[in-house]
Amino acid sequence: MQFRLVLFLVFSFYVALISGCSSTSSGAHNSDSEKAEKVIHIGYQKFGTLNILKADKSLDEALEKKGFSVRWTEFPAGPQLLEALNVGSIDFGHTGEAPPIFAQAANAPLVYFANKPPNPNGEAIVVPKDSPIKNLEDLKGKKVGLNKGSNVHYLLVKALEKAGIQYDEIETAFLPPADARAAFEKGEIDAWVIWDPFLANAEVTANARIIANATDLAANREFFFSSRSFAEKNPDVLEVIYEEVEKTEEWVSENPKEAAEFLSPEIGMDVATLELTLTRRSFGLEKVTKEIIDDQQKIADQFYELQLIPKQIKVEEATIK
Structure with a gap:
C-alpha cells in the first residue's frame, strides 16, 4: 500500500513536470509568435x-x-x-x-x-546600336527577351498590337534582367524589353538603342x-x-x-x-x-x-x- 502511494506520488510529479514543460514550451512558442507578428x-x-x-x-x-x-x-x-x-x-x-x-x-x-x-519613359524596347531593326514593325519574326510577367510584358503586348504583329509572330525569351543583359550583349536576342535602371544602364554602357518606350502604349x-x-x-x-x-x-x-x-x-x-x-x-x-x-x-x-x-x-x- 505504501509502495503504491509512493508510486502514485512519483507519477503525479512526473505528469506535473511534463505539463509544466509543455506549458513553458507553449508559452515560448506564443512569445515567439508575438515577436514574429x-x-x-x-x-x-x-x-x-x-x-x-x-x-x-x-x-x-x-x-x-x-x-x-x-x-x-x-x-x-x-x-x-x-x-x-x-x-x-x-x-x-x-x-x-x-x-x-x-x-x-x-x-x-x-x-x-x-x-x-505613370512613368512611360521608364521602360522601353531596345536593340543593339547597329541593329537593322529600326521600328516596331521590324520585330516580326524576331527573338525578344523580357522578364515574364513583369511590367514590360504588357508593354510588349501593346507595342506588337500597335505594329499589327500577332503575339505568336515573335519568339519570346523569358529572362530576368541580368540574364537578358548577357543575352543582349552576346546577340542571342534581337531586342530586349526592359525597365529603368537596367534600361538606362544598357543605354549608357551597352550602346542600346531605344526603338519605342511606353509612351501612348502603357502607363508603367x-x-x-x-x-x-x-x-x-x-x-x-x-x-x-x-x-x-x-x-x-x-x-x-x-x-x-x-x-x-x-x-x-x-x-x-x-x-x-x-x-x-x-x-x-x-x-x-x-x-x-x-x-x-x-x-x-x-x-x-x-x-x-x-x-x-x-x-x-x-x-x-x-x-x-
Missing part, C-alpha cells in the same frame, strides 16, 4: 524609393516607434517578389502593373495599397502591395510606410543628383546611369483609386485573351473595402 518583411527590387528607405534606415526608425522591426529582402523583379508574398515570405513590396495580374491569377493574397504616377505605374492579412491587421503600419515613401519621393524629386550619388554604392550602378533614370522618372504617391483599378482590369482582360493567365480575374477583389 512584430516583424514586417519588406520585399524590394534593384531600384526605387524603398532602396533609399532601406539604406538610410528612416523607415526602420519610423516603424520601430510602432513596435515593429523590418526585415528586407531584395528580388530581381516584380514576379519573384509577389511569389514570395504569395507563400507568406514577405508582407509588403512594390512592383509594376503586370506582376499583380499574374499573381492574382495564381490566387496570391495581395491587396493594392498605393501607386506612383509602380504599385505598392501588402498581403491581405497584414493589411487588415496593421493599417496603421501601412500608413507609416505611406508617409515615409511620400517624404522620400519629394526629397528625390528635389535632389536627383544627390539621390543618384547616394544610391550608386548601394545598388552597384554608376551615377550617370542613375541620373539618367531619375531625370525621366515620375514622382509622387497616391492611394489606389477605382480608376486605377479599372486600368488594371483592362490589362488583366487582355492577358486572359492572349492566354497569358489561366483564368479571368476581378482586380477589385484585390483591394481593401
Whole structure:
C-alpha cells in the first residue's frame, strides 16, 4: 500500500513536470509568435524609393516607434517578389502593373495599397546600336527577351498590337534582367524589353538603342502591395510606410543628383546611369483609386485573351473595402 502511494506520488510529479514543460514550451512558442507578428518583411527590387528607405534606415526608425522591426529582402523583379508574398515570405513590396495580374491569377493574397504616377519613359524596347531593326514593325519574326510577367510584358503586348504583329509572330525569351543583359550583349536576342535602371544602364554602357518606350502604349505605374492579412491587421503600419515613401519621393524629386550619388554604392550602378533614370522618372504617391483599378482590369482582360493567365480575374477583389 505504501509502495503504491509512493508510486502514485512519483507519477503525479512526473505528469506535473511534463505539463509544466509543455506549458513553458507553449508559452515560448506564443512569445515567439508575438515577436514574429512584430516583424514586417519588406520585399524590394534593384531600384526605387524603398532602396533609399532601406539604406538610410528612416523607415526602420519610423516603424520601430510602432513596435515593429523590418526585415528586407531584395528580388530581381516584380514576379519573384509577389511569389514570395504569395507563400507568406514577405508582407509588403512594390512592383509594376503586370506582376499583380499574374499573381492574382495564381490566387496570391495581395491587396493594392498605393501607386506612383505613370512613368512611360521608364521602360522601353531596345536593340543593339547597329541593329537593322529600326521600328516596331521590324520585330516580326524576331527573338525578344523580357522578364515574364513583369511590367514590360504588357508593354510588349501593346507595342506588337500597335505594329499589327500577332503575339505568336515573335519568339519570346523569358529572362530576368541580368540574364537578358548577357543575352543582349552576346546577340542571342534581337531586342530586349526592359525597365529603368537596367534600361538606362544598357543605354549608357551597352550602346542600346531605344526603338519605342511606353509612351501612348502603357502607363508603367509602380504599385505598392501588402498581403491581405497584414493589411487588415496593421493599417496603421501601412500608413507609416505611406508617409515615409511620400517624404522620400519629394526629397528625390528635389535632389536627383544627390539621390543618384547616394544610391550608386548601394545598388552597384554608376551615377550617370542613375541620373539618367531619375531625370525621366515620375514622382509622387497616391492611394489606389477605382480608376486605377479599372486600368488594371483592362490589362488583366487582355492577358486572359492572349492566354497569358489561366483564368479571368476581378482586380477589385484585390483591394481593401
